[in-house]
Amino acid sequence: MAASVFRPPPVIVAPRAPSSDVAALPRTPCWGLRRASFGTTSRLPQTTRSCVRMRAGGPGLLDSPTITSQPEQGTERVYKRPPIYKVFLHNDNYNKREYVVKVLLKVVQEISVDDAVTVMQEAHETGVALVVACPQENAERYCEGLRLNGLTSTIEPAGC
CATH class of the missing domain: 3.30.1390.10 (Ribosomal protein L7/L12, C-terminal domain/Adaptor protein ClpS)
Known part of the structure; x- marks a missing residue:
């Protein structure tokens, strides 16, 4: 059968042993996955002000997400001058x-x-x-x- 011009060939991924350890999760902070053309994914930074981190509770289960927010840009910080x-x-x-x-x-x-x-x-x-x-x-x-x-x-x- 001839390969389609419009569809890329399927990607074969090696099976990975299931793990419920938190240490096995990637440690990249606030990075989201975005779909590019032809179904491939690329890592790009999120543009929102909050980041959702999920803990592993078992295969396919998610505990409640922990939402961390960054300080808003309009807030002023007071710096103490050195003596x-x-x-x-x-x-x-x-x-x-x-x-x-x-x-x-x-x-x-x-x-x-x-x-x-x-x-x-x-x-x-x-x-x-x-x-x-x-x-x-x-x-x-x-x-x-x-x-x-x-x-x-x-x-x-x-x-x-």
Whole structure:
């Protein structure tokens, strides 16, 4: 018998042993099956906001589906800002002024040359100068960078 032009040949699938384990179910989240042309199926993501997951209760039986929904796009989330810390540069009698400006420019990328000179001059005249106020993680990184280059630096919370 000649093969039909309009129908594809039948696909033979090897029989699979029945299993009622939940572990045997595929673990792909929220993927649905869509029919393509000629009866073949392809996996495409679902466009709905809810995903139905089914548990295996035996061959051919389904327990009640568990519906999980994703948060809607219109909802706003409130993010807590990290605490702000101040980085201070202390005067010392060991480092030259030009070296202090170079280290400030190397460690604190947000600072300009004029601001670095101002911070160095203030630390020289008053004994301490505010370098930058930033989140705690950045403040600790800047303080450590200044210390590793031979300068005296401290941090403290800005809320005090």
